[in-house]
Amino acid sequence: MVDVLNMDAIAIGILGFGGLGQAAARLLNQKQELRWVAAADRAGYAYDPKGLDTDVCIAATRERGSLGSVPEVGASAADSIAALRDRARVDGYFLALPNLPNTFMADVARGFIASGWRGVMVDALKRTSAVEQLLELRADLEAAGITYLTGCGATPGLLTAAAAIAAQSYAEIHNVCITFGVGIANWDAYRATIREDIAHMPGYNVERARTMSDAEVEALLDATDGVIKLENMEHADDIMLELAGVCPRDRVTVGGIVDTRNPQKPLSTNVQVTGRTFEGKISTHTFTLGDETSMAANVCGPAFGYLKAAVALHRRGWYGLHTAADIMPRFAR
Structure with missing residues (x-):
């Protein structure tokens, strides 16, 4: 199996930068094997292949409403997910997105499939019906060269x-x-x-x-x-x-x-x-x-453990859809 530990830091993107996305960024700030380089919110995105500054990005979002306002590395965009996807070079994305409406996560996946993008996607979906929609995309995800792990938060996850x-x-x-x-x-x-x-x-x-x-x-x-x-x-x-x-x-x-x-x-x-x-x-x-572990710790921690495992699978050529009950996460140091 490909040993991710001996490779350069895995480049990570976060889609969605509300409470969960910001918590994910803070967690990534403490990881050596994972490098946070990209994020998108509703109105814009930030991308820096050398790594994003967590405090600067969170401050920009809270004070000016969007990652698009981050100096030098931010940009406003009507379709920020597509804009970031087409520009950024990342190994995998954590989808810290609200699944509202219930078709949203599947729609995002369809956009990645149609774009020709190849890589890893991990979500923390909750609803059974939302996962069922992704199951309908299994063949498309595999053909597109995307390794997608769903339900990888706390519960499911x-x-x-x-x-x-x-x-x-x-x-x-x-x-x-x-x-x-x-x-x-x-x-x-x-x-x-x-x-x-x-x-x-x-x-x-x-x-x-x-x-x-x-x-x-x-x-x-x-x-x-x-x-x-x-x-x-x-x-x-x-x-x-x-x-x-x-x-x-x-x-x-x-x-x-x-x-x-x-x-x-x-x-x-x-x-x-x-x-x-x-x-x-x-x-x-x-x-x-x-009891001392927060919701954010119990969602984001497993999500990035699964993302690391998914990157190893992707580099072996294993594509398609899997769930948190199919794959063991790999601890990201």
């Missing part, structure tokens, strides 16, 4: 992979239950993520959440004391575990609590895998994330 490994103790999986707790100081830091969570609430859907004004979101959070409770979510952990042969999707459940006014987690994030061993015994494995 880290917890899905943990469930796939835990399942090996059993002859049959009875159920997989994922429960997450997220705490953030204020919803404004992760607007797109919170909107996607609202879309899972009873009486809401993706389109309604997408078109809500900030004032409407704030009114909803005021009514719930800033807490979003989610049950039986449409989460792609189910299809990913089904594709991996672990269990039928109807045996997978996902739910949790998001506190948008307190950085402390309202409950511990965990996955429980219950099954029957070959001796006929029923047991449950539980994998619990440390």
Whole structure:
């Protein structure tokens, strides 16, 4: 297998520069094997093959509204993703994009396919239906020379992979239950993520959440004391575990609590895998994330571990679509 460790730093691009994208940039700032060189937001992009300055890019975004305002390396663009894609030389992109509408991530993938671009793409998609749309592009991604890993955040992602490994103790999986707790100081830091969570609430859907004004979101959070409770979510952990042969999707459940006014987690994030061993015994494995790890750490860290693994696959000529339950991430130092 190609040893990525002995190669030059992997050039990384980030698509989307809201709360998650900015957290990803801060994480990359501490990596030696990964070099952050490109990013795009709605109104522009920044690109420097020598590496972008995290503090400068975040400051420009917060003070002037876009990466396009970053001195010397920024540019405004109506279609910033396409403009950056056509200019930047990167090994792989992390798609820190809100999947609003629900077709958005698949549309972005189609744009990369049509452009003739070759490389690695990794997302942190949530919804089963969004992953199903990407599954329809498997042959196109392979023919285009793109290695695409989907569902590579926390859930789906880290917890899905943990469930796939835990399942090996059993002859049959009875159920997989994922429960997450997220705490953030204020919803404004992760607007797109919170909107996607609202879309899972009873009486809401993706389109309604997408078109809500900030004032409407704030009114909803005021009514719930800033807490979003989610049950039986449409989460792609189910299809990913089904594709991996672990269990039928109807045996997978996902739910949790998001506190948008307190950085402390309202409950511990965990996955429980219950099954029957070959001796006929029923047991449950539980994998619990440390409460001190933030949503950003548990999403961005795995995403870049999967991106590093995807680069190794791509350099071996392995293209097409894979999920976090198919491939082991490689720790990026």
